[in-house]
Amino acid sequence: MADASTNLKSLLPPVELRRQPVVENNQGLGWLxxxxxxxxxxxxxxxxxxxxxPSAFCATVILPFCLFYQVxxxxxxxxxxHPVMWGLDIVNFIWWxxxxxxxxxxxxxxxxxxxxxxxxxxxMAEAMTVFSVMMAGLYPAxxxxxxxxxxxxxxxxxxxxxxxxxxxxLMWDVFAxxxxxxxxxxxxxxxxxxxxxxxxxxxxxxxxxxxxxxLAMGWTGSASQWHHYEKxxxxxxxxxxxxVFTVSSIVGLDFCTAxxxxxxxxxxxxxxxxxxVFCGFGMVLVILIPLRKWxxxxxxxxxxxxxxxAKLALVSGLIIDYIYAMEFFIAWxxxxxxERWVFGHRLFGHxxxxxGWMLIGLNVVMTQFLWLKKVRSSLLALFxxxxxxxxxxxxxRFVIVVGSLYQDxxxxxxxxxxxxxxxxxxxxxxxxxxxxxxxxxVKFLPMIAISxxxxxxxxxxxxxxxxxxxxxxx
Amino acid sequence: xxxxxxxxTNSLPLALGAVVAVVGGVVTxxxxxxxxxxxxxxxxxxxxxxxxxxxIHAGQMGLDCRYCHNGVEKSWFANLPGASTCMNCHNQVMxxxxxxxxxxxxxxxxxxxxxxxVHKVPDYVYFNxxxxxxxxxxxxxxxxxxxxxxxVYHAKSFSMSFCLDCHRDPAEHIRPTAQVTHLDWQWSxxxxxxxxxxxxxxxxxxxxxxxxxxxxxxxxxx
Numbered sequence: 001m002a003d004a005s006t007n008l009k010s011l012l013p014p015v016e017l018r019r020q021p022v023v024e025n026n027q028g029l030g031w032l033x034x035x036x037x038x039x040x041x042x043x044x045x046x047x048x049x050x051x052x053x054p055s056a057f058c059a060t061v062i063l064p065f066c067l068f069y070q071v072x073x074x075x076x077x078x079x080x081x082h083p084v085m086w087g088l089d090i091v092n093f094i095w096w097x098x099x100x101x102x103x104x105x106x107x108x109x110x111x112x113x114x115x116x117x118x119x120x121x122x123x124m125a126e127a128m129t130v131f132s133v134m135m136a137g138l139y140p141a142x143x144x145x146x147x148x149x150x151x152x153x154x155x156x157x158x159x160x161x162x163x164x165x166x167x168x169x170l171m172w173d174v175f176a177x178x179x180x181x182x183x184x185x186x187x188x189x190x191x192x193x194x195x196x197x198x199x200x201x202x203x204x205x206x207x208x209x210x211x212x213x214x215l216a217m218g219w220t221g222s223a224s225q226w227h228h229y230e231k232x233x234x235x236x237x238x239x240x241x242x243x244v245f246t247v248s249s250i251v252g253l254d255f256c257t258a259x260x261x262x263x264x265x266x267x268x269x270x271x272x273x274x275x276x277v278f279c280g281f282g283m284v285l286v287i288l289i290p291l292r293k294w295x296x297x298x299x300x301x302x303x304x305x306x307x308x309x310a311k312l313a314l315v316s317g318l319i320i321d322y323i324y325a326m327e328f329f330i331a332w333x334x335x336x337x338x339e340r341w342v343f344g345h346r347l348f349g350h351x352x353x354x355x356g357w358m359l360i361g362l363n364v365v366m367t368q369f370l371w372l373k374k375v376r377s378s379l380l381a382l383f384x385x386x387x388x389x390x391x392x393x394x395x396x397r398f399v400i401v402v403g404s405l406y407q408d409x410x411x412x413x414x415x416x417x418x419x420x421x422x423x424x425x426x427x428x429x430x431x432x433x434x435x436x437x438x439x440x441x442v443k444f445l446p447m448i449a450i451s452x453x454x455x456x457x458x459x460x461x462x463x464x465x466x467x468x469x470x471x472x473x474x
Numbered sequence: 475x476x477x478x479x480x481x482x483t484n485s486l487p488l489a490l491g492a493v494v495a496v497v498g499g500v501v502t503x504x505x506x507x508x509x510x511x512x513x514x515x516x517x518x519x520x521x522x523x524x525x526x527x528x529x530i531h532a533g534q535m536g537l538d539c540r541y542c543h544n545g546v547e548k549s550w551f552a553n554l555p556g557a558s559t560c561m562n563c564h565n566q567v568m569x570x571x572x573x574x575x576x577x578x579x580x581x582x583x584x585x586x587x588x589x590x591x592v593h594k595v596p597d598y599v600y601f602n603x604x605x606x607x608x609x610x611x612x613x614x615x616x617x618x619x620x621x622x623x624x625x626v627y628h629a630k631s632f633s634m635s636f637c638l639d640c641h642r643d644p645a646e647h648i649r650p651t652a653q654v655t656h657l658d659w660q661w662s663x664x665x666x667x668x669x670x671x672x673x674x675x676x677x678x679x680x681x682x683x684x685x686x687x688x689x690x691x692x693x694x695x696x
Contacts, residue, residue: 159510161635206478213478 020304022116022456027299029459036450037202039295044443047294052439058432066425067142075145077422084405084417089143091397092427094251094272095279096136096434097177098393101244102280103129104184106309107191108240111233117305119452124291125284126188127447131437132283133181135430140173142426169253176247183243187236193219193229195446248273255400261338262346262404265330267323274319275393278363281313282389289383291442300448303377310376313389317367324364338409345407351416352403355395362392511633519627520590524576526625532657533621539613539655550602554589557581592626593617600696609683610648614657615640621657637694644687645676 023032070077080087103125110118141150153174155163164171197219200212219225249269256268265271288309292301331343346356366388369375376382407414441447454460507513531537540546542555557580564574580587593616595601607613613620618629630636640647653659661671679685 159512159631159633159635161633161638210478218484 020117020302021458022120022302023453024299024302027457029454029457032300032454032457033198033202033450035297035300036446036448036453037199039442040199040444040446041202045294048439048443051435055432055435055439058429059436062425063429063433066422066429070142070422070426071147075143077420079417079419079423081415081417083408083413083415084402086401086405087417088398088419088423088427089139091394091401092430093136093139093143094276094397094401095394096132096139096430097248097251098272098276098279098397099132099283099390100129100136100180100184100280101248101273101276102284103127103132104240104244105277105280106284107187108237109244111237112241116456117308119449119456120297120300120302120305121284121288121309121448122452123188123191123449124287124442124447126184126191127438127441127445128280128283128287129184130181130188131434131441133177133184134437135434137177137181138430140177169250169257172250173254176243176250180243180247183236183239187240190229190232190236191449191452192446193217194221194451195449197221198450199446244277245273248276260404260408261336262342262400265327267326267330271323271327274316274323275396278313278316278320279390279393281309281316282386282393284309285313285382285386286390287438289379289386291447293379295442295447297448300453306379306382307376310370310382310385313385314367314370317363317370317389321364321367324360342404342407346399346403349407351406352399355399356403359392359395359399362388363396366392511631511636515628515632516630517627518592519625520592522590522625523588525573528620528623528626539620546603547607548604550600550604552603557587592628593632595632599694601694607654608651609685610651610654610679611640611644612649612654612657612659615647619657638689641687641689641693644685645680646672648676648679648683648685650675650679 027035078087078089080089106118106125107122107129111122140153141147144150144153152162153164153171155166164174193216196212196216200209200216203209203212249272252268252270252272255263255272256265258264285306288301288306292298292306328343331339334340345351345353347353347360349356366385369381369385375385402417406417458464532539542559543552544555545551545553557577560574560577561581564577568574576587579585616630616632617626620626620629623629649659661668661675680687
């Protein structure tokens, strides 16, 4: 017997290659339920108010005020003007759509590839997706200038005898973003149903019980419910994964169907998808690292998970580096004087040259630090890199949108773009709204998928000595 | 598990869906029927300072539209006649009728009769009568059977799709230029023959008269 067990042991991979447990310190199922529900049930901590009040101010005062002024006055209050007709409104739209993408990628694509570690951060990433797509959707709606004519964007039969231009990627954008909003909300909500049931069953007050009963929609956790639930979950995952690729490629197509030098490139759809994912992983780092500490989730969102997010950020960052290199190479190789001129001026033009270098510095150089294990295991370093990636990707969108528009083929047509206070106000307002919604989510909803995490632990396996129903509340 | 909600709440989502469907359907139908130009414009018949009857003048007596609206072939605007045009006949016919007092005053003083405009396109729409009339678009296409109206009312919707229906398929709507002001004219009393002749000749007219029937935004929204 002793020999046999040694032989079996020698078949296992060496310690450093073994799969890390999803939850550290061998915590049991009962501990997990308590721990994961604790934040949604406990008292509101001080730090929460510290962030909530300013972001609620942005969401309820600054944003409505700016929107009211902009909608009643017109898009002229922004810096957009000939020839730069797409300014901060479109830059921010792409940025927010980008932020959304990593959430879907983590929760859907990693589910389909059976990456168990996604269970701990999936829900938080999905919430990020939902809220940032909402922020993204705001921009096209007000960018059209006459917001009360937004319904023109949809194919509604009307007495004007007009239909939207179905051949335009801008039209596809309307469908793509709306589908994305709906599917990601549905996915997010459906994923929470079993956890709503947990919170319902643990509720101590009648009001709380009523709210979570309504949200749980009669979930009992029976085998047939799980059966349907998991089927639906896989279907939605498949849809979401496709949407990651369609939504941002269509945003990319908005640009590359135009003939403008700097936009007219076949790499754009891929460019925008990867850029979006890269930016989103940056945002995941920014959100996860502080919340993990303040909500006491170190055993659940482990260093190994953070490390994996950082690695994914590195991978997408490397693809971005390749695309940057290709953009410059093709501009040179095409021999097109306008392309060459535009890309030359991205780095050496006096107007937005600083931003061009900032882009290289943040997105290309800073990302390379993620190769180092030391950096990937330092939370502070990762947080800073996450923030820088987001700034870098915002800069990238600015350089692409404004940097290509302001000096096109005819020098007589050249202009300049400077955002006004209203451009900035709406951006600040949307950041605040995002933060407010996120904080509300963190405090009042199950921010970690309780049932999924439990399923990914060894105790979740019915054959585990303490697993399944045998262990009870361990 | 103690149930917070009674069992009938299970049917709430279904009921809610039904309510949304019904309310949504009613609102949609209401807007489509009562908030579109088909309803809001058609039938508009303001009281005019002189109860001028097109039915008598254009219908019974067969005056050509262009006798009074004489600029219609040359101008974007189908002008209203001055009172002097009325007086060509009415200095002898019904010359002392009190109904025509306003006309006689106008002819004497030169002060226009304050007619109320019935057909009006919005300020952001450019419409040119001459280009339509000289390419065989009959008055009746937009104004209906004015020769049967006691007083003029708005007969067609004048919505944008009303314009586009014709601009997208002009061959169906144009006729020999000599027949433009004959509101009751048709190719044949036999409907099938009329439709066939319209199809053949309409296409020919579109080609021969170089009818462009522009559909670009700036054709009308200049």
